Amino acid sequence: MKRYISSARAAQVARKVGQNLQKSQRCISSTSSLASSTTGSPPQDYVQGSTTHFGFENVPISEKESKVRNVFENVAESYDVMNDLMSGGLHRYWKDELLSMTGVGPICQALRSNTLDKGEFSILDVAGGTGDVAFRFLEAAGCPERAKSSGKDPINVTVCDINPEMLKVGERRARTRYGNAVLDQSQTLTFKEGNAQYLPFEDNSFDLYTIAFGLRNVTDVDMALRDALRVLKPGGRFLCLEFSHVTNPAFAAVYDAYSFNVIPAVGEMVANDRDSYQYLVESIRKFCNQDELKSRLDKAGFTNTKYTNMTQGIVAVHEGWKPLE
Amino acid sequence: MYRFPASLIRTIRPTARRTFVATSRISQSYSSQEESILTAALPHVHQHGWTEQALAQGVLTSKLPPSYIGLIEDKKSELIHFFMKNSNKQLEYILQQTDIEGENMTHSQVIEVAMRKRLEMNVPYIKSQRWAEGMALGAMPLNACHTANHLEQLMMIIENAMMRCNNNGVQASPLGILERGALGAVYIATELHLLSDNSTNQQDTWNFLHQRVEQLEQAATGNLSVSSLVPNSDTLVAGAAVASSLGGAVLSLVAPAAGAGIQSITSSVMPAVMNMMQPPSVDSTVGTKAQDYDFSDLPPFESDIAPKKSKSKPDASPQP
Numbered sequence: 001m002k003r004y005i006s007s008a009r010a011a012q013v014a015r016k017v018g019q020n021l022q023k024s025q026r027c028i029s030s031t032s033s034l035a036s037s038t039t040g041s042p043p044q045d046y047v048q049g050s051t052t053h054f055g056f057e058n059v060p061i062s063e064k065e066s067k068v069r070n071v072f073e074n075v076a077e078s079y080d081v082m083n084d085l086m087s088g089g090l091h092r093y094w095k096d097e098l099l100s101m102t103g104v105g106p107i108c109q110a111l112r113s114n115t116l117d118k119g120e121f122s123i124l125d126v127a128g129g130t131g132d133v134a135f136r137f138l139e140a141a142g143c144p145e146r147a148k149s150s151g152k153d154p155i156n157v158t159v160c161d162i163n164p165e166m167l168k169v170g171e172r173r174a175r176t177r178y179g180n181a182v183l184d185q186s187q188t189l190t191f192k193e194g195n196a197q198y199l200p201f202e203d204n205s206f207d208l209y210t211i212a213f214g215l216r217n218v219t220d221v222d223m224a225l226r227d228a229l230r231v232l233k234p235g236g237r238f239l240c241l242e243f244s245h246v247t248n249p250a251f252a253a254v255y256d257a258y259s260f261n262v263i264p265a266v267g268e269m270v271a272n273d274r275d276s277y278q279y280l281v282e283s284i285r286k287f288c289n290q291d292e293l294k295s296r297l298d299k300a301g302f303t304n305t306k307y308t309n310m311t312q313g314i315v316a317v318h319e320g321w322k323p324l325e
Numbered sequence: 326m327y328r329f330p331a332s333l334i335r336t337i338r339p340t341a342r343r344t345f346v347a348t349s350r351i352s353q354s355y356s357s358q359e360e361s362i363l364t365a366a367l368p369h370v371h372q373h374g375w376t377e378q379a380l381a382q383g384v385l386t387s388k389l390p391p392s393y394i395g396l397i398e399d400k401k402s403e404l405i406h407f408f409m410k411n412s413n414k415q416l417e418y419i420l421q422q423t424d425i426e427g428e429n430m431t432h433s434q435v436i437e438v439a440m441r442k443r444l445e446m447n448v449p450y451i452k453s454q455r456w457a458e459g460m461a462l463g464a465m466p467l468n469a470c471h472t473a474n475h476l477e478q479l480m481m482i483i484e485n486a487m488m489r490c491n492n493n494g495v496q497a498s499p500l501g502i503l504e505r506g507a508l509g510a511v512y513i514a515t516e517l518h519l520l521s522d523n524s525t526n527q528q529d530t531w532n533f534l535h536q537r538v539e540q541l542e543q544a545a546t547g548n549l550s551v552s553s554l555v556p557n558s559d560t561l562v563a564g565a566a567v568a569s570s571l572g573g574a575v576l577s578l579v580a581p582a583a584g585a586g587i588q589s590i591t592s593s594v595m596p597a598v599m600n601m602m603q604p605p606s607v608d609s610t611v612g613t614k615a616q617d618y619d620f621s622d623l624p625p626f627e628s629d630i631a632p633k634k635s636k637s638k639p640d641a642s643p644q645p
Contacts, residue, residue, distance in 0.1 A: 103377065103394035110381035111391060121391055207392045235390030304396075319395070 055282030076165040078271040108141035127214020129166025147181035153188035196224040212241040216287035225300035243284040244316035371453035409475040
């Protein structure tokens with residue numbers, strides 16, 4: 001809680017400095033109406049009017065989904081390599097932190113040792129196409145070992161992604177890493193194509209909902225949050241790992257220079273796709289800051305919401321709970 | 326020799342204060358759900374240790390949704406802090422129920438009763454061999470300041486109880502830094518003693534505690550007299566000696582943690598500290614005499630140094 005207060009204060013300072021920077025810096029010159037919403041007042045709807053942002057461009061709402069799909073189709077094969085190159089391997093640390101925040105390791109061990117309980121635990125990883133986060137859950141919960149014995153595993157991880165290309169990469173990786181058992185016999189890992197705004201799952205079906213580096217690509221974030229609440233069981237937890245706004249102004253300048261100059265160039269060299277990576281860095285700038293996303297969570301109906309900054313706020317983990325009935 | 330413990334305690338305390346403001350959760354109360362998870366997790370410590378596993382078992386036993394394990398932010402050390410905080414709270418309640426005024430308890434009696442009651446709460450974990458781990462965890466660099474805070478709170482609880490003493494109509498004054506430090510040192514020393522105590526009902530430890538409190542009282546009564554203002558006064562030297570040797574134990578508990586993991590602390594450092602902390606009660610009346618040292622092979626730089634030492638030594642030694 002203390003951590004949250006201090007980072008909120010830092011975010012306020014950074015926002016003020018950021019507003020001054022906006023006047024002078026080319027890269028942030030197209031001011032975002034979203035980023036200017038103040039703490040405390042309820043946020044405006046995420047999508048308003050007929051257009052929304054796609055990077056620094058404005059596109060009709062109906063087109064954003066297909067444009068995003070296009071970007072990730074282009075980068076699917078080189079996605080994980082690019083993540084390593086762009087973040088200097090940091091994305092692994094962020095995802096590991098996310099795992100330790102969920103407590104999936106200890107709780108699943110406890111569930112498996114518990115003879116009285118059925119020991120069910122269902123995890124949904126949205127926008128997790130290549131399985132990077134899902135594999136961490138699987139391993140922490142001991143699913144590959146469990147898959148060696150027969151029967152359905154009461155602990156399961158579902159990967160949902162809007163992009164079939166990404167899912168194909170994920171499924172192929174899962175089969176080479178863990179063998180076919182996790183997917184076919186124990187059915188502990190499932191890949192499912194679906195849109196975060198209207199998930200193809202029943203109400204109250206998951207204990208944990210995670211979305212890592214996916215929420216900012218969703219057309220209507222509010223709608224996605226409401227649907228997350230719907231599919232979670234009462235008492236279920238929502239966790240979102242997403243790029244956020246750097247709180248330290250000096251570091252922000254370095255970070256901006258790096259993102260706008262290095263990342264698209266590396267994207268061009270490695271993935272031969274400058275535009276997709278240009279979109280990536282632009283979409284980060286256009287996405288909600290820490291406090292705004294937190295108030296969106298509150299608005300969607302989550303309780304106990306808070307966020308934790310990592311690496312100076314380059315990324316932040318937002319969390320919330322579905323109220324117990 | 327006299328300055329050492331006071332400056333030592335002074336340097337520890339401001340640090341503890343600062344972190345108290347910055348990151349500590351000690352000042353905050355737990356939500357009812359967090360509290361029921363942590364309370365339910367404590368019985369699992371005997372099997373699983375002060376770990377995330379015990380915490381996870383606590384979540385399941387408390388019949389809360391499994392995802393609620395995420396409510397506990399610091400999954401690795403919240404349990405031990407909760408235990409220390411909770412035990413302090415229990416002690417406060419027990420002392421409030423104790424009729425200190427009516428039974429005409431003296432200061433040392435209050436200290437002894439309070440410390441014994443508090444340490445008795447650790448006994449189940451000592452029996453299941455988990456307390457050494459708990460202490461080591463509490464002494465790790467990230468947690469040491471919290472632990473110092475718990476200790477300070479404990480001292481405040483004892484101090485508050487001491488204030489209620491009907492000490493021949495004399496109103497007790499709040500404890501000074503040195504006194505509180507000495508009190509903390511007695512507590513830590515007894516806690517360490519308890520770790521390796523195999524006697525029935527930990528009788529050895531309670532005897533050890535009794536002797537330490539007696540020593541404290543001697544030092545304190547010495548402090549009150551006018552003669553104690555003179556640094557050379559025997560009582561003051563004795564009191565400082567007790568405080569510095571025991572205060573050293575507090576430090577030796579904290580310092581090695583900087584480079585070492587829990588395993589190595591519990592396996593190597595604790596026994597060493599334990600050896601240092603053996604009660605002097607066994608042959609304290611004998612002590613080290615000047616004739617135990619062989620001065621003959623030392624080059625004489627002042628001719629009268631040896632006879633002087635042999636005279637002053639027996640006077641300065643504490644008399645329990």
